Amino acid sequence: xxxxxxxxxxxxxxxxxxxxxxxxxxxxxxxxxxxxxxxxxxxxxxxxxxxxxxxxxxxxxxxxxxxxxxxxxxxxxxxxxxxxxxxxxxxxxxxxxxxxxxxxxxxxxxxxxxxxxxxxxxxxxxxxxxxxxxxxxxxxxxxxxxxxxxxxxxxxxxxxxxxxxxxxxxxxxxxxxxxxxxxxxxxxxxxxxxxxxxxxxxxxxxxxxxxxxxxxxxxxxxxxxxxxxxxxxxxxxxxxxxxxxxxxxxxxxxxxxxxxxxxxxxxxxxxxxxxxxxxxxx
Numbered sequence: 001x002x003x004x005x006x007x008x009x010x011x012x013x014x015x016x017x018x019x020x021x022x023x024x025x026x027x028x029x030x031x032x033x034x035x036x037x038x039x040x041x042x043x044x045x046x047x048x049x050x051x052x053x054x055x056x057x058x059x060x061x062x063x064x065x066x067x068x069x070x071x072x073x074x075x076x077x078x079x080x081x082x083x084x085x086x087x088x089x090x091x092x093x094x095x096x097x098x099x100x101x102x103x104x105x106x107x108x109x110x111x112x113x114x115x116x117x118x119x120x121x122x123x124x125x126x127x128x129x130x131x132x133x134x135x136x137x138x139x140x141x142x143x144x145x146x147x148x149x150x151x152x153x154x155x156x157x158x159x160x161x162x163x164x165x166x167x168x169x170x171x172x173x174x175x176x177x178x179x180x181x182x183x184x185x186x187x188x189x190x191x192x193x194x195x196x197x198x199x200x201x202x203x204x205x206x207x208x209x210x211x212x213x214x215x216x217x218x219x220x221x222x223x224x225x226x227x228x229x230x231x232x233x234x235x236x237x238x239x240x241x242x243x244x245x246x247x248x249x250x251x252x253x254x255x256x257x258x259x260x261x262x263x264x265x266x267x268x269x270x271x272x273x274x275x276x277x278x279x280x281x282x
Contacts, residue, residue, distance in 0.1 A: 019101070023093040030089035031082055038081025042074045045257065054264045058275055069260045080253045084246055091242040095235075102230045106223075137183075138176050176212075184208075 020027070049055050055070070057063040094101065184207050 019097050020090065020093055023089075023096070026093055027086060027089035030092065031085040034081040034085025034088070035078055038077040039074070041081070042077035045077075046070055046073060049260060054260055057267065058272065066260070066263075073256070073260075076253065076256045080249050083249055087242065087245050087249075091238060094238055098231060098234055098238075102227055102234055105234075106227055106230060 046055075049069070055066050057066055184204055
């Protein structure tokens with residue numbers, strides 16, 4: 001009840017009205033399709049149980065009672081597959097509408113973070129300044145490494161020419177990686193002095209990705225990068241939620257399907273031998 005009270009119902013109904021309702025045909029089609037699948041699977045499962053004589057008992061009242069499994073299984077299959085069809089319909093609708101949803105989330109998030117367009121532009125400029133500093137630092141380090149590597153000569157021209165070519169190539173190609181590694185090493189050194197483990201709080205792969213962004217960022221790329229991350233997150237969220245709900249429904253279906261089999265096993269193992277013994281004595 002606490003979560004229901006805190007829920008923003010106006011936003012909830014707005015999402016349904018603007019996103020789900022226009023695609024109601026998709027919901028209906030998926031629900032009907034899975035209801036048909038559930039109906040036929042329930043018939044097939046009932047036939048299998050009948051052929052295996054799982055629904056047959058010796059006492060008349062017992063024999064009639066187990067026949068109730070047929071409507072129970074039918075209703076369970078229809079309910080489970082109807083739910084799966086509806087969930088799949090919602091999933092497909094949201095998947096189709098990912099881009100406008102992400103754009104809306106992005107716009108609403110910015111409106112919460114920034115008081116005005118001016119504050120947003122200021123923030124973007126600060127990111128650009130950080131990007132320029134990172135790029136300048138990387139370029140400066142590359143030039144410094146080139147110059148330094150050329151100063152350490154052995155005096156043998158054949159060796160020095162080969163060394164300088166290899167050094168120049170490696171520095172030119174991997175200068176950014178060297179710069180990132182150096183900055184990360186300094187962060188680790190600073191963390192060690194205050195007894196903080198940088199490796200745990202900021203793994204190198206995450207730091208490297210952030211530095212790559214700063215080293216190559218442009219004004220328009222900032223919003224694109226953020227929206228791409230939101231798109232990846234939304235896709236992952238939809239997939240995980242959909243598969244989690246479907247797995248839960250299939251687990252319920254499996255439990256219901258196993259009840260007649262388990263009950264039949266109990267009947268054959270303990271109840272039927274007692275009935276046969278009783279008939280023999282009479």
